[in-house]
Amino acid sequence: DISFFLMLTCSFCWLAARISSNVTLPCLVQHSSGMMSFGSNGMRVKWTKLGADESLDEDVLTSMGFHKKSYGRFEDRVFLQDTHDEDASLVITDVSMDDMGRYRCEVINGMEDTIQEVTLGVLDNISVVFPYSPPVGRYNLNFHEAEQACLDQDAVVASFDQLYEAWRGGLDWCNAGWLSDGTVQYPITKPREPCGGANAVAGLRNYGLRDKDTSLFDVFCFASALKGHFYWLVQPERLTYDEAVQACLDDDAEIAKVGHMFAAWKLQGYDRCDAGWLADGSVRYPISTPRKNCSPTEAAVRFIGFPDKSQKLYGVYCFKAQQ
Numbered sequence: 001d002i003s004f005f006l007m008l009t010c011s012f013c014w015l016a017a018r019i020s021s022n023v024t025l026p027c028l029v030q031h032s033s034g035m036m037s038f039g040s041n042g043m044r045v046k047w048t049k050l051g052a053d054e055s056l057d058e059d060v061l062t063s064m065g066f067h068k069k070s071y072g073r074f075e076d077r078v079f080l081q082d083t084h085d086e087d088a089s090l091v092i093t094d095v096s097m098d099d100m101g102r103y104r105c106e107v108i109n110g111m112e113d114t115i116q117e118v119t120l121g122v123l124d125n126i127s128v129v130f131p132y133s134p135p136v137g138r139y140n141l142n143f144h145e146a147e148q149a150c151l152d153q154d155a156v157v158a159s160f161d162q163l164y165e166a167w168r169g170g171l172d173w174c175n176a177g178w179l180s181d182g183t184v185q186y187p188i189t190k191p192r193e194p195c196g197g198a199n200a201v202a203g204l205r206n207y208g209l210r211d212k213d214t215s216l217f218d219v220f221c222f223a224s225a226l227k228g229h230f231y232w233l234v235q236p237e238r239l240t241y242d243e244a245v246q247a248c249l250d251d252d253a254e255i256a257k258v259g260h261m262f263a264a265w266k267l268q269g270y271d272r273c274d275a276g277w278l279a280d281g282s283v284r285y286p287i288s289t290p291r292k293n294c295s296p297t298e299a300a301v302r303f304i305g306f307p308d309k310s311q312k313l314y315g316v317y318c319f320k321a322q323q
């Protein structure tokens with residue numbers, strides 16, 4: 001009964017890079033059959049970063065024969081990948097937030113012209129978006145409860161832009177959650193049958209605006225950089241939930257919240273293959289380096305569940321706020 005529509009229809013012409021990394025913007029020249037190849041040194045290539053209108057376009061790089069030139073803030077930071085004759089792909093090194101935007105590649109190769117555009121997203125390293133469902137199970141939060149659920153994790157309800165950026169960074173989640181604008185959406189990077197269709201393109205699936213009092217969904221929360229220290233409490237025994245809370249207090253800390261674990265995992269690469277209690281009564285562990293028996297296929301915060309709080313099977317993650 002719930003319909004969705006695709007926010008984004010272009011799954012190929014954008015890509016995301018992490019801040020400070022190197023990224024390659026693809027631009028491949030198609031030769032019609034019989035055309036003679038001039039080689040990359042015979043091509044004239046021009047890369048431009050597109051502004052809101054033409055007067056705001058920025059030159060990035062031009063190449064003609066052996067003569068190559070980069071411009072402005074791209075100077076000495078960009079070069080052509082040049083792996084083969086038809087390759088006019090651009091490498092940008094040390095990516096910054098300002099590099100985010102749309103780029104155009106123009107190639108004149110003999111008689112042929114090629115124009116391609118690619119959009120670059122840049123992922124900051126100062127925030128994280130994560131899905132949250134409460135102990136009673138998924139699809140149990142109205143909008144107001146969703147706001148409180150994120151606050152309880154030291155986070156806030158994510159905005160559309162924040163979820164969109166997280167999706168560009170690879171977030172894939174098949175349960176719909178509230179966003180701060182009162183819409184309900186979910187991000188899919190690997191299209192599959194139960195999540196809007198195996199043949200649908202990657203994108204944000206949007207259920208639209210929902211009644212904030214009566215509609216029940218999960219929520220996407222947004223947390224920024226940790227203002228404190230997140231850690232696994234080294235201690236000899238496995239603990240009940242109440243013992244876990246006390247163990248952190250005894251260490252001059254508090255039991256960590258879900259937002260703390262996601263922030264430590266995403267922003268600091270925190271990695272620990274031990275399941276531990278968190279403040280909401282859930283048990284999770286953060287894996288940055290996928291490996292056998294931990295999280296073999298992907299870096300992720302693994303979720304064990306909301307076990308019976310008297311179970312003595314787990315350790316605990318603590319958080320010490322900055323003084």
Ligand SMILES: *[C@@H]1O[C@H](CO)[C@@H](O)[C@H](O)[C@H]1NC(C)=O
Binds near residue numbers: 020021022093094
């Ligand atoms: C980016 O590319 C430059 C130039 O090729 C190289 O020196 C540098 O190590 C690369 N940086 C990363 C993070 O890969």
Ligand SMILES: *[C@@H]1O[C@H](CO)[C@@H](O)[C@H](O)[C@H]1NC(C)=O
Binds near residue numbers: 125
């Ligand atoms: C984010 O990246 C910048 C640039 O590389 C670095 O200076 C900063 O320390 C990083 N911040 C965090 C929270 O990792």
